Amino acid sequence: MVRESGLPNRTDAMFTSIEGEWDEVMDVVKRAVAAVEARAPRVSLVLKADIRPGVSDGLTSKVETVERHLAPHDGRPADR
Structure with missing residues (x-):
């Protein structure tokens, strides 16, 4: 459902x-829950929203900002 939506998305561990936009994201969430309900007796959903009007590409820009802050300022790779 999520990947087929065409909206920017990322799956991690x-x-x-x-x-x-709110309505389009919630529609995908609703359809994804319905798809799981059709195959399982129970659906667990944790939803966290970061609502920031005018901000787009947050999936990429947030990670880039963190990486920039983690980078050393002397040209050497950062220890992680």
Whole structure:
């Protein structure tokens, strides 16, 4: 459902993140829950929203900002 939505998304080890306007994101969430309900007796959903009008490409820009802050200022790779 999420990938087919065409909205920017990312899946990692813990979460699936999706970015878009409220109504379009909630429609994808609703359809994804319905798809799981059709195959499982129980659906667990954790929803966290970061609502920032006028901000787009948050999935990429947030990670880039963190990486920039983690980078050393002397040209050497940062220890992580």
